[in-house]
Amino acid sequence: xxxxxxxxxxxxxxxxxxxxxxxxxxxxxxxxxxxxxxxxxxxxxxxxxxxxxxxxxxxxxxxxxxxxxxxxxxxxxxxxxxxxxxxxxxxxxxxxxxxxxxxxxxxxxxxxxxxxxxxxxxxxxxxxxxxxxxxxxxxxxxxxxxxxxxxxxxxxxxxxxxxxxxxxxxxxxxxxxxxxxxxxxxxxxxxxxxxxxxxxxxxxxxxxxxxxxxxxxxxxxxxxxxxxxxxxxxxxxxxxxxxxxxxxxxxxxxxxxxxxxxxxxxxxxxxxxxxxxxxxxxxxxxxxxxxxxxxxxxxxxxxxxxxxxxxxxxxxxxxxxxxxxxxxxxxxxxxxxxxxxxxxxxxxxxxxxxxxxxxxxxxxxxxxxxxxxxxxxxxxxxxxxxxxxxxxxxxxxxx
Numbered sequence: 360x361x362x363x364x365x366x367x368x369x370x371x372x373x374x375x376x377x378x379x380x381x382x383x384x385x386x387x388x389x390x391x392x393x394x395x396x397x398x399x400x401x402x403x404x405x406x407x408x409x410x411x412x413x414x415x416x417x418x419x420x421x422x423x424x425x426x427x428x429x430x431x432x433x434x435x436x437x438x439x440x441x442x443x444x445x446x447x448x449x450x451x452x453x454x455x456x457x458x459x460x461x462x463x464x465x466x467x468x469x470x471x472x473x474x475x476x477x478x479x480x481x482x483x484x485x486x487x488x489x490x491x492x493x494x495x496x497x498x499x500x501x502x503x504x505x506x507x508x509x510x511x512x513x514x515x516x517x518x519x520x521x522x523x524x525x526x527x528x529x530x531x532x533x534x535x536x537x538x539x540x541x542x543x544x545x546x547x548x549x550x551x552x553x554x555x556x557x558x559x560x561x562x563x564x565x566x567x568x569x570x571x572x573x574x575x576x577x578x579x580x581x582x583x584x585x586x587x588x589x590x591x592x593x594x595x596x597x598x599x600x601x602x603x604x605x606x607x608x609x610x611x612x613x614x615x616x617x618x619x620x621x622x623x624x625x626x627x628x629x630x631x632x633x634x635x636x637x638x639x640x641x642x643x644x645x646x647x648x649x650x651x652x653x654x655x656x657x658x659x660x661x662x663x664x665x666x667x668x669x670x671x672x673x674x675x676x677x678x679x680x681x682x683x684x685x686x687x688x689x690x691x692x693x694x695x696x697x698x699x700x701x702x703x704x705x706x707x708x709x710x711x712x713x714x715x716x717x718x719x720x721x722x723x724x725x726x727x728x729x730x731x732x733x734x735x736x737x738x739x740x741x742x743x744x745x746x747x748x749x750x751x752x753x754x755x756x757x758x
Contacts, residue, residue, distance in 0.1 A: 376399075503520075535600065552578065560642055571585065572615065573587065611636050649662055
């Protein structure tokens with residue numbers, strides 16, 4: 360098995376190859392969930408193929424499959440199975456850190472990185488979850504009217520005015536307005552490591568309480584960070600919306616919001632909620648994309664300039680600075696756009712376009728408009744990378 364700094368690869372008994380795209384660090388961090396993603400390449404003549412599966416107490420658990428056009432274009436003569444699923448590390452431990460894929464009726468084993476002490480990590484994680492729920496209980500409030508919630512003997516949490524009917528499950532609260540349901544877990548997932556600045560905040564406020572507002576999937580959880588998301592990820596402590604936070608006023612010492620405000624319908628309302636639940640003088644770290652392609656979790660509404668971000672927060676916060684973090688440097692913009700552009704081209708056009716130099720592509724776009732690498736770009740890539748979007752419509756007759 361060959362390892363690089365980012366991926367793990369291997370062979371399937373001479374009948375194909377596989378790759379795990381999940382960073383190696385995710386397997387060794389103090390986490391108990393992993394966004395297990397990658398691909399399997401099999402000879403195109405193999406028709407009897409199933410999986411991949413994880414084995415648990417004799418039960419075969421199918422791992423969620425996804426399309427991988429990037430791999431298909433690089434290995435056109437192979438049959439590609441992509442996978443992307445949230446996996447409990449305890450499940451990896453029980454499966455012997457391996458998956459299987461059925462090829463021509465025979466099990467082929469995919470050896471995964473060893474998860475050291477997975478069960479101990481899982482128990483530690485669940486203890487942390489239980490402690491966090493107890494810590495959050497005194498500051499819970501109706502997300503609509505912010506009144507105190509009634510605690511039912513069945514674990515229900517209800518508003519006296521019936522604005523919300525929440526519940527305490529084993530390891531999370533669900534506190535949504537009446538009629539609203541948690542978002543379904545459908546890959547791809549929003550999953551980001553913390554940059555330097557939020558890690559500093561977490562360390563400096565070790566004795567306080569921080570809200571990760573729209574956390575997505577977290578590979579690592581902290582004792583002083585409460586994870587809130589509309590999706591019930593294993594690492595979510597509170598299932599709720601960012602527009603209606605289910606907490607009392609001035610409850611948190613800090614708030615972290617990473618790659619969230621572009622995905623909400625009303626970012627202004629979300630900022631007002633952040634200001635409401637923060638204590639006076641509380642710290643905030645908010646990361647919002649400026650030049651990024653469309654990426655829906657499940658929707659993507661607003662990107663922001665520095666001026667726009669400052670304007671959004673200025674009514675409620677003293678804005679100390681607006682910076683570009685290491686993970687958001689302009690090279691990420693260039694590589695993301697180019698990679699997605701290449702994926703959107705037919706294979707024969709992609710090969711030609713990838714040989715063009717930066718100098719050829721920079722400057723006036725007009726000479727490029729009739730070229731096949733422009734006219735044959737697929738519609739999904741155009742939607743994700745468009746320079747301008749135009750709305751066409753008519754005024755409703757009933758307004």
